[in-house]
Amino acid sequence: MVCALGAAVCFGTASVLQAVGTRAVEPGSGSGVDTALLLRAVRQWRYLAGLGLDAAGFVLQIVALRHIPIYAVGAALAASLAVTAVVAARMLRMRLSAAEWSAVGVVCAGLAMLGLSAGPEGTGQESFALGLGLLLTAGGVLAVGALCGGLPDRPRALVLGLAAGTGFGVVEVAVRLIDGFSLSELRNPALYALLLGGGAAFLLLTSALQRGSVTAATAGMVLGETVGPAVVGVVWLGDRTREGLAGPAVLGFVVAVAGALALARFGELPSTPAPGRDPAAGTVP
Template sequence: MICALTSALCFGAASVLQAMAARAVEPGTNGGVDVALMWRALRQWRYLAGLGMDGLGFVLQVVALRTLPIYVVGAALAASLAVTAVIASRVLRVRLSRIEWTAVAVVCTGLAMLALASGSEGHREGSAALRWSLLGASFGVLLLGVLAGRLPERPRALVLGLGAGFGFGVVEVAVRLIDGIDLTDPVWYALLVGGGSAFLLLTSAFQRGSVTTATAGAVLGETVGPAIVGVAWLGDSTRDGLGWLAITGFALAVAASLVLARFGEAPAPPGAVPSS
């Protein structure tokens, strides 16, 4: 649980750095999958610093996913928005309202409930169908990004954010399914394609639409689906008689995180035109 929460700390700080970098570079095409935009963002020190924190967060996430049910780790990662809110209140001097401070407290309460109710990590290996489906889902994330690029500006950020969340969700499930280095296992390719696609879509969402909306979509995409897969196919469970507590804690943590989604929003660079 310490690894999951520290991972959330890393991801929360990284999201602000990456959003600031994405909005500081020249826009590229209007597509949802824009490799050139990603390349320009990589030249920004904030983006590189954010990637470094993402790397550390990912290592900690792997440790957490190998020892905790996916639904617990997913809720902890959603709580990265609470971390971002607290950082923003200190570093960026963003003032939190009473509702937002309450949401931070609710996130912490939900995580505490999950910690009390979570049972053992499931030990099912996952069927071949699940592994190949995961690879298919990773390419589906890319397709979703291409389609999102054709949408009007308002819904584009939400769809790109959801797509990025699905990509990160693929990574979460893939980490659980990996058992040693086997290049014939489709899970390895699902991990690479899903993670890479998620970064592409999220970078596009940060620049071209409301980052608040994109962040909310990403939270939903990376928490709900993997949690269902973990319980239904991988054997994740709760302690006897505490299933209701785990469901309530999960719902509270995710819902309160969505209240804090605006803290994925980076300040626009001087002279920039605010996006809608």
């Protein structure tokens, strides 16, 4: 659980840096799968710093997924929005309302309940069919991104965010289906699902951050990366809670995700800086 929370800190801080870096470049083509936009964004040092934090967070996420259920890791990763809110409040001098500070507290309370009630990872058997299903889902995520470029900004952002969250959810489940780094894993469809799902999700999220309502995109992403993977973990992979603590675990999951959704506006932080603040320069004139 400590690793899952560490991943949330990395991802939440990276979101601030990447959102500023993405909006500092020229607009993209409008497609949900816009590699040119990504290539322009990586020229920004803030975006690159965010990528470094993402890499560290991914390593911590893998460790967490190897030891605790997917639903606990997913809720912790959704809580990265609470980290984003606190970091934005300090780095960009954004003001958090009393309700938003309360939402941060709600997220922490939900994670505390999850941490106390979550059992070890499930002992469900690895399934070739499940890995193949993940690969098809990852391909579907990429197709949705390619087809949604022509939508109006608001529904476009929501669909791209939900698809990106689904891609990240594919990564969460795929990690559980990959057994080490042996050559035999090259025949495992989960490995390719992880690569395709993660890459597609990253492209879609970059496009969602660049145009449209990023609040809607962030809310969609939170739902996509938490609910589906949690169901797969419980139904197919045998994730369970500690004896007699199923109720607190469900409540903690719902509370943590609801608190994260209440903080979804912090995906939009570069467009709403405090007066006199230049988010691109990072200094007060």
